Amino acid sequence: MTSGPTDELRVWAPAGLGEVRPGDDLPTLLVDLLRADATARPDRALADGDVLVLTSKVVSKAEGRVVAAADREQAITDETVRVVATREHAAGVTRIVENRLGLVMAAAGVDASNTPDGTVLLLPVDPDTSARAVRVAVAAAFGVRVGVVVSDTAGRPWRQGVADLAIGAAGVAVLDDLRGQVDSFGRPLTMTVTAVADEIAAAAELVKGKAAGRPLAVVRGLGHVVTVDDGPGARVLVRTGDDDMFRQGSAEAYAQGWKDAVERG
Amino acid sequence: MTSGPTDELRVWAPAGLGEVRPGDDLPTLLVDLLRADATARPDRALADGDVLVLTSKVVSKAEGRVVAAADREQAITDETVRVVATREHAAGVTRIVENRLGLVMAAAGVDASNTPDGTVLLLPVDPDTSARAVRVAVAAAFGVRVGVVVSDTAGRPWRQGVADLAIGAAGVAVLDDLRGQVDSFGRPLTMTVTAVADEIAAAAELVKGKAAGRPLAVVRGLGHVVTVDDGPGARVLVRTGDDDMFRQGSAEAYAQGWKDAVERG
Numbered sequence: 001m002t003s004g005p006t007d008e009l010r011v012w013a014p015a016g017l018g019e020v021r022p023g024d025d026l027p028t029l030l031v032d033l034l035r036a037d038a039t040a041r042p043d044r045a046l047a048d049g050d051v052l053v054l055t056s057k058v059v060s061k062a063e064g065r066v067v068a069a070a071d072r073e074q075a076i077t078d079e080t081v082r083v084v085a086t087r088e089h090a091a092g093v094t095r096i097v098e099n100r101l102g103l104v105m106a107a108a109g110v111d112a113s114n115t116p117d118g119t120v121l122l123l124p125v126d127p128d129t130s131a132r133a134v135r136v137a138v139a140a141a142f143g144v145r146v147g148v149v150v151s152d153t154a155g156r157p158w159r160q161g162v163a164d165l166a167i168g169a170a171g172v173a174v175l176d177d178l179r180g181q182v183d184s185f186g187r188p189l190t191m192t193v194t195a196v197a198d199e200i201a202a203a204a205e206l207v208k209g210k211a212a213g214r215p216l217a218v219v220r221g222l223g224h225v226v227t228v229d230d231g232p233g234a235r236v237l238v239r240t241g242d243d244d245m246f247r248q249g250s251a252e253a254y255a256q257g258w259k260d261a262v263e264r265g
Numbered sequence: 266m267t268s269g270p271t272d273e274l275r276v277w278a279p280a281g282l283g284e285v286r287p288g289d290d291l292p293t294l295l296v297d298l299l300r301a302d303a304t305a306r307p308d309r310a311l312a313d314g315d316v317l318v319l320t321s322k323v324v325s326k327a328e329g330r331v332v333a334a335a336d337r338e339q340a341i342t343d344e345t346v347r348v349v350a351t352r353e354h355a356a357g358v359t360r361i362v363e364n365r366l367g368l369v370m371a372a373a374g375v376d377a378s379n380t381p382d383g384t385v386l387l388l389p390v391d392p393d394t395s396a397r398a399v400r401v402a403v404a405a406a407f408g409v410r411v412g413v414v415v416s417d418t419a420g421r422p423w424r425q426g427v428a429d430l431a432i433g434a435a436g437v438a439v440l441d442d443l444r445g446q447v448d449s450f451g452r453p454l455t456m457t458v459t460a461v462a463d464e465i466a467a468a469a470e471l472v473k474g475k476a477a478g479r480p481l482a483v484v485r486g487l488g489h490v491v492t493v494d495d496g497p498g499a500r501v502l503v504r505t506g507d508d509d510m511f512r513q514g515s516a517e518a519y520a521q522g523w524k525d526a527v528e529r530g
Contacts, residue, residue: 010274011274012272085511098423114450117450157511158368158509159502160502161440161460162457163464185382192418195428196426196471198424199429202464203276206465206468206487207272207486221471238424239422245352245361245422246350246423248518248519249510250513250515251510253515254513254518254519254521254522256519257521257526258523258526
């Protein structure tokens with residue numbers, strides 16, 4: 001892996017992946033899609049250093065991670081490791097939880113958009129492993145070394161709107177550690193570790209969109225973050241435990257403090 | 266403004282902006298930079314629908330928002346509207362606060378990287394207004410309608426590493442409201458409002474980098490989010506008040522609950 005600025009990024013989202021169904025061989029479907037796209041647009045033939053960004057939803061669909069909408073609340077419970085915060089509203093209760101992937105998300109990431117009527121979709125079983133499988137298939141089909149990111153959409157504290165982030169990765173330096181480099185005044189950058197994989201997921205979302213039926217994007221121009229090894233995956237982007245200053249919602253933490261004081265005070 | 270998927274994004278960061286100094290006319294410096302870049306690379310001449318992403322640091326520098334490093338703690342206090350959380354560590358205390366722009370950031374966004382020795386830099390006075398000024402200058406110089414985003418770098422709860430987000434904007438639909446559109450199953454997307462300006466800032470960071478001295482990026486291919494009017498700016502991306510479930514750090518909220526129970530219980 002080399003480092004340094006990239007002169008130009010290109011990001012595109014090939015059209016033409018049909019509806020993905022349980023049991024489909026997703027890496028092969030993606031290879032076919034990329035081959036067809038490169039036939040129509042030879043400049044888009046995959047090259048070393050490209051990064052593929054794949055919406056988690058199609059991974060989940062291939063894995064058959066679909067459950068009946070009636071079982072949604074139980075599915076959220078099953079995906080939950082720890083409840084972070086809850087909020088009541090007109091339509092029910094939103095649970096913000098840490099799920100089994102370590103991700104803190106509303107409804108544990110269980111989602112009803114772009115799924116067949118009457119169903120909801122769980123997050124992939126293991127997005128890092130899914131990313132590795134795509135990487136292997138692409139290397140076998142095209143003889144190129146790419147990075148792969150599996151993305152999902154999440155809300156963020158203190159910000160309106162949702163944004164995409166990386167929940168799986170292979171062959172991408174998900175955290176670009178600039179510590180040891182110097183700034184333009186020659187001083188060491190001591191604090192800066194950039195969540196590159198999250199920024200890649202966000203960039204890809206701008207071309208994939210939510211309603212467009214284009215769950216795959218190719219990002220060209222980030223060869224310096226594509227690694228020889230698969231690397232640790234997106235799991236290392238998760239911040240939990242003592243390092244997490246927002247382990248509970250404010251109301252939940254306040255209530256817990258009150259309760260403990262009453263009980264022990 | 267039209268909506269829908271974009272076929273391809275290009276993102277590049279022109280080289281050659283020198284060190285920005287207090288009192289510099291930043292919009293004119295940027296116009297000169299963009300003109301020189303387009304001379305060397307005619308395909309990069311600005312066009313309607315391009316989005317410029319400007320690192321807040323150069324805005325602050327032009328505004329002279331520099332203070333002596335010895336006054337850093339006082340500067341953070343002055344920028345703070347509300348303390349969200351604090352954490353002690355070997356080098357002192359990190360304060361995560363809501364600043365006067367409504368942004369929740371460590372040290373109120375006061376930063377020492379890429380500043381002259383012995384100094385720190387405050388965030389711009391009004392990044393939305395700064396974005397508008399750049400937009401006006403670009404329209405006057407090149408006769409094109411662009412969007413402008415002012416970006417900064419921030420940590421995120423539950424995620425390792427930092428990522429760029431939008432703290433100022435003009436002429437960009439910062440929140441792309443998909444409610445009313447339908448998914449690939451023809452069902453309404455009822456929940457999805459994408460923080461487009463944050464995703465644009467993230468995409469731009471991938472080419473600007475931290476150590477490269479390229480504080481400006483151009484994003485081409487997002488004409489559907491560039492608006493006729495300047496719009497409300499990045500301020501609407503801020504989520505505060507009752508809508509903020511993480512108004513206090515967990516430890517702070519717990520301690521407050523305990524204290525209140527003891528005092529009133």
